[in-house]
Amino acid sequence: MGPILLFIGIIATTGVFYPLAVTGISWLVFPDQANGSLVKKDGQIVGSELIAQEFKDPKYFWARPSASNYNAIPSEARHLSPLDPEFPKNVRDTMSASGLDPHIPLEMAYEQIPRIAKARALKPEQIRDLVDKAEKPYINVLMMNLELDRI
Amino acid sequence: MKSKVSVLNASLLRKATFEALLALNPLRLTNNPVILCTWLGALIATASLAWHFSVFELQVVLWLWITVFFANLAESLATCLGKAQVESLRRSKISVVARRFVNNREEHVPANALNVGDIVVCEAGDYIPADGDVVEGIASVDESAITGESAPVIRESGEDRSSVTGGTRVLSDRLLIRVTFESGQSFLNRMISLIESTKRHKTPNEQALSMLLIALTVVLIVSVFSIYVFAQYIGLKISIISLVALWICLIPTTIGSLLIAIRIAGMDRLLQFNVVAKNGQAIETAGNTSILLFDKTGTITLGNRMAAEFIPCKPHSTKELAHAAFLASLADETAEGRSIMALAKEHYQFDENSQSIVDARFVAFSASTRVSGIDFPGNCIRKGAVDAIKAQTKKDQFPQELEQCITNVCQQGGTPLAVIKNNEVMGIIYLKDIIKTGLKERFSKLYQMGIKTVMMTGDNPLTAAAITAEVGISDFMAEATPETKLLEIKRAQHQGHLVAMTGDGTNDAPALAQSDVGLVMSSGTQEAREAGYMIDLDNDPSKILDVITTGKELLMTRGALTTFSLANDVAKYFAILPAMFGSLFAFNIDLMGLGSAQSAILSSVIYNALIIVFLTPLALKGVSYKALPSRIVLRNNMLIYGLGGIVAPFVGIKLIDYLVRHWV
């Protein structure tokens, strides 16, 4: 009987109290992050800063290809082995581990600038400045696209 | 007196070879699972010849059988050497001559021919040939060689004081003794047969090591079997013979075949020191000793103390003191007594025959008064231990000036004897212990080994401290009694020490039995010999050092060869795996640059067989132990046997590969 009581006690502490405590504190202190770092445009939720979404429109930066087709829920994708003949050589063809990588490397961003510039009738330099402003070796696709829309 | 038997003895080798061939019978390999597995491997390989026959495969099979043979050879060689050793020991044993009393007639027989129940005669000056009971007569007996008590004891027929011990000496009078215990050769024979039987038993450490070897063998069976399956799965063909070769090369055949040889050789090395161990475990335990207890007498000092100086007290002169001491010792047959007389004679030319003493009555030493002396009209001279004399004189009569002298004597490691004449203190005699030569080196060696040495003595603490300081002993137990010795051992053991002890007297028996390693002198009493684990046939207590060293060497040899054997596997992998899997890889993975896949496998198998032969002498001789801190010993051995074990097969296999390619 004793062990069972201890077992129940520990389940209550670690399985109920602990996650609820973290949830509660997060709700008070980090409400945005705890709920998925959602991004709004014109008051409308357009996605999460952290989750990649599919872009096909030439006026947007495109994310890395997704093995799970940008499906944020089950994503049982098998990745290619380096021995596979189809193993991608270019960054733009590589799939991320999660299939939800919100970022692309600068290299891949630069590649897309001419297309975007053409679609938006902007000077490529303008877009390039935007990309370089990030000062990171990669950019967040969704956030960058929102910036593009703001121009 | 080391009696060494040469390894290079043709008849011995022949005999060993024959034994090794006999041991190819698997039923005789059951006590050595690793070699039994090798045997099995060789059998499987032989059977596989039926399916697939080539010269290469035949060679591998042959070398596998040679491996089994070499493994057996190491063991049979050790056994044969051991037997030769025991034989030579039997022959070289010198025995005491006993005067056996049969049908009222005396006959001279060697002590070892005595049987229990025989009656022997011992007169003044004779050594008592065996343990026994006095059936007739009364005599003083010098038991100092055994008990360390320098004063003689009285032995007489009757109940309390009738027991005498082999190896002690009668000082006066005549005794008839009934032998109660066999001695000498028959005892030795019993010991030797004990050796033969203990040689067959694995020591606990060996059992554990065998367990490791078996575990490795089993894991490697699994590993080699899985290689076979995996290779099939990926479509690689691997022949049975190369799998067997890989398996035999990887299992610890080297140490597996030498393990028994190491044990037997270790026990034989001890025999070379004329020390008989009652079981193999005792030798290994000796290697673990961290505290060594021993008697002062016999180990540090020669059996008897000698008079070195007369120290008179006013108003007496040195000559007067010497004369009184001389007279008091006239009837004293002990070594001490005679040394007093010798000293007096040397300085003042006294002559015992010219002393005009009439009506003299000698007072013998007794344990209760602990004094001896002489009474003749008008004179009463006594000599004895200072506190005993003090007890006889009135308190204030003992001169103060002597106290300082007494302390000085003690601090020099000597023993003071006081002399009184007619209740007047004449002075003291300085009895000096004769310290054996070469002890300092031996004790500093023990110290380096990390062994704490404790001297047990009946002396007072001052004397004991002086001797320990002089010889370099770590500690002492003054005024020791059998009880305190036993307590000391128990205390040390409780602190986690393994205690070795040398002893010989009956009163040492409880302590010897309690100790972890008891080395008993063969001259010791029967009780002591039964209590000890090892018996020294030469009666040299300082030999415990050799025993400890031998124990350490035995363990080190086992560890070194195990390490070497395991380390060898690295190179064997480098040689065999590329040979087996090479075809899978697009580029050459044979980092050793061996001739071909076949010669790589063959060379490894040959190396694996030959290394046993190369290491057999080391297994028999033992890895030598130098008294260095354990950290250094470990580092050195690791470099030689660990690193050496990794490098040696690379060189060996490469060399054999070269020979195989060019000559075969």
Added chain:
Amino acid sequence: MHLYDFYLGAGFIGLLATSSPLLGAYMHFSFNRSIGPAEARLYRISQLSTAPMSWKQYLKALLSIQLMSLIFMMAIFLLNSKAPISLDLAFNLATSFITNTAWQNIPGESHLSHFSQMIAITTQNFMAPAVGTAALLALTRGIFQTDSETIGNFWVDFFRMIVFILLPLSLLLALFLVSQGSIQNLASTLEISTLEGAKQILPMGPAASQTAIAALGGNGAGFFSQNLAHPFANPTGLTNWVLAFSVMLIPASLAHYYGIQIGSKKVGWVLFSVMLCFFIAFFAISFLGTQQLNSLEGQEIRFGNLGSLLIAHAATATANGTMNIAPESLSPLSSAVMMFQMMLGEIIFGGSGTGLYGLLLFSMLTVFIAGLMIGRDPEYLGKKIQSAELKWILFALMLPSCVTLLGSAYTCWVGSTDKTLFEILYNFASNVGTNGSALSGFKFDSSSDNIMFGVAMWVGRLSTLIPVLILAGILSSKKRIESIFEVSTPLFGLLLTFVILMINGLTFLPSLLLGPLNEYASLLEKLS
């Protein structure tokens, strides 16, 4: 490799080396403090005696927790409302979490309700490491106690590990993760329309709390099936480094706890250094592999090259098994190293408690082999290593290896041709090693596989746990002899390293050659 990466790596190791002794000291304090009134009341309410136990009682208590967990978790899974789970799958899943493997045969976020995740998985993330640590504490007592019939009280050890160590650390880590963007809420899912107007369903739930304890406790059970690759679990480069650190923190600190407990901090440092050297060396080899391949396939950009590999390594060196990349897309050299880390028995930091006790078993084996060479019977810290001890040491060290090899051989024999030998080996090593790292999204679907791998996990777990407790009992009752063989020197560290490599190299090198190294050779050929 950039200089920047080098500084980052050095800083990471520096932080580990400075913080783990502190946590080790805190552990020593927590595990040894006398029972306070509040704690005492808890035991009284639960009707548990806090008296020291013999190894049999300790084992019984430990197994009772394992059994209750098994029944409880299977019940939760079978009652799980979100998706049906069969009995054999429930057995496999429950086993996987209880044995600290966390081999997730189903994607958690789509199959399990938040309730199931919290009450079944999060709780086991706490309990499994506490069980392993308790066994380590028992073994430690066996080593430093003399002439004792007992090895401590399981309930106290178990309780303290959870409440004093795991709970506060996970709270801190979880809040940190949330601050960086990890989600923590009770919502089910969120449907949004993307910038281009497509529909996207975002998963929601208490992810941060589970991610934190999964990393710290070594269970590695991700809230999401992509585990630490999922941006909601591991949102930034910084969280990636912090999570890698958390994965290694407790196992590293336990080495220092051990040193303090036996009265020689140096021994703790030697063990820590051995683990660290292995880790760095293996990481370097692995990193070389990724540099050769130079591809982002299966990697997240925010982690960077070094960070991506770091968690993969930390998780296979420890028994964590969590993953932030797709290991099948790594160079076979890297994944071979990861597999070898698991085959070593997860002693390079290893699981909570389980890693260190594995290393202690190897220490004793090293002492046994090398100790003879100083001319004395082998002793580890004054406890003689004889047949009785060696038997269990060998059993615990070698049985898992044999099961891994035989299991893989069986799978090959039966012949499932769609998997490479490397995949089969990797996944067996992961299951038997109770790691949970999976290669190629290796899933098994048949109920016989569920049962076989379930049994493999139990064997992997219990075949070391039980011998360790028996060993604790034997050692505890032994008297201590004066210790001469030094286990606090660099030389011993070196010997230990060699023995580990020898024993496992002997066992696994041929398989490594036939499996991953063979693939690596093909890759080199393809690249050149």
